[in-house]
Amino acid sequence: MTPAARIAAAIEILDRITTGEPSEKALTNWARAHRFAGSKDRAAIRDHVFDVLRCRGSFAALGGGQGGRALILGLLRAQGVDPETIFTGERFAPEPLGPDERAALDKPAPPDLARRDWPEWLLAPLTQRLGSEFDTVTEAMRARAPVFVRVNIARTTPDAAIAVLAEDGIQAEAHPLSPSALQLGEGARRIQQSRAYQEGFVELQDVSSQAAVGQIPLAPGMRILDYCAGGGGKALALVAACPDCEICAHDIDAGRMRDLPLRADRAGARVSICAPGKPGAGYDFVLVDAPCSGSGTWRRTPEAKWRLTPERLGDLVALQARILDEASALVAPGGRLVYMTCSLLADENDAQAAAFAGRTGWDLVSQRSYSPATGGDGFFVAQFERKA
Numbered sequence: 001m002t003p004a005a006r007i008a009a010a011i012e013i014l015d016r017i018t019t020g021e022p023s024e025k026a027l028t029n030w031a032r033a034h035r036f037a038g039s040k041d042r043a044a045i046r047d048h049v050f051d052v053l054r055c056r057g058s059f060a061a062l063g064g065g066q067g068g069r070a071l072i073l074g075l076l077r078a079q080g081v082d083p084e085t086i087f088t089g090e091r092f093a094p095e096p097l098g099p100d101e102r103a104a105l106d107k108p109a110p111p112d113l114a115r116r117d118w119p120e121w122l123l124a125p126l127t128q129r130l131g132s133e134f135d136t137v138t139e140a141m142r143a144r145a146p147v148f149v150r151v152n153i154a155r156t157t158p159d160a161a162i163a164v165l166a167e168d169g170i171q172a173e174a175h176p177l178s179p180s181a182l183q184l185g186e187g188a189r190r191i192q193q194s195r196a197y198q199e200g201f202v203e204l205q206d207v208s209s210q211a212a213v214g215q216i217p218l219a220p221g222m223r224i225l226d227y228c229a230g231g232g233g234k235a236l237a238l239v240a241a242c243p244d245c246e247i248c249a250h251d252i253d254a255g256r257m258r259d260l261p262l263r264a265d266r267a268g269a270r271v272s273i274c275a276p277g278k279p280g281a282g283y284d285f286v287l288v289d290a291p292c293s294g295s296g297t298w299r300r301t302p303e304a305k306w307r308l309t310p311e312r313l314g315d316l317v318a319l320q321a322r323i324l325d326e327a328s329a330l331v332a333p334g335g336r337l338v339y340m341t342c343s344l345l346a347d348e349n350d351a352q353a354a355a356f357a358g359r360t361g362w363d364l365v366s367q368r369s370y371s372p373a374t375g376g377d378g379f380f381v382a383q384f385e386r387k388a
Ligand SMILES: C[S@@+](CC[C@H](N)C(=O)[O-])C[C@H]1O[C@@H](n2cnc3c(N)ncnc32)[C@H](O)[C@@H]1O
Pocket: 227, 228, 229, 230, 231, 232, 233, 234, 235, 250, 251, 252, 253, 256, 289, 290, 291, 292, 323
């Protein structure tokens, strides 16, 4: 496909997304209906769509509308690309610009463009929560997320993993936020086909998640429950950090853990899986990686940013509080409860942690927030101990 044909495809897909179709479904449906598109075409189209969704507010302002054509015109304007070179009307290219579109592009760019890439109702809480980091985080959230892997330190070292990745043409370098983290450069998209990945030397995981897991003071022989294990990213990081710990994975939805045995096999890790609602009890650590807005990961899932509502956020905050209460009952005397979210929002993080400590009397031993200002996703971790 030509670059212009890829843009035309992105316009078609964005039109579907802006009328309510979920982005993954719209991309899949488009690919099914256009089997001639190769993997490089599909990847390029996906990049256009996600680049637009991340900056949907500012691109709508620059392009003069909310539809696929206007959003792409906003993208091209932001990139300084002359749209006439793409909107030519030639075979498979988008139709030439109309007078209204030209007029929209001639208008001066509105001020404070980057702020438009947050939902308006979140501007006040984010400004308050992020303080002096607000502008840096806002800019970072408008760009593609870097790709990180976690080196399986139970099996290899970061230097050895870098060398194995290089054999497959994947460039990687250490990241200061976590000793197990490598940030991938050139070749990152081939990671899942690489030997380092397939043989379990590395696993995809954001650096902030790795750093947060690194805060947990593990010791051989400890029993640890990953209460909201999902695909098992945290459970696998825990077992790599402490192979002599006993790690149990639990989730209310067993289906969410279906890939975990395969991932654990690949890593050479031992993780026991509990049936939903039967998590056991008496653990040294219970980790709650709670369902949340995912606002810290919106670079990867930009559509979610525009779908979150105050009501949905309120429901999530209530659910997190319920899960914390449930999970705290599973901690052994003298043990700890660890609460994590991939959120940037105080309601789900500091305020949630303070509310839990306030209503239960548990001590808030430590808390730490991560933001894209330090490279990775927005993330939060808090540790609690039952008062003696
Ligand atoms: C943020 S995800 C977990 C991600 C996972 N820990 C990882 O690192 O890949 C949150 C998980 O919490 C689970 N969950 C939601 N409500 C729950 C509940 N009441 N008890 C246990 N798990 C729950 C969801 O099914 C979801 O898999």
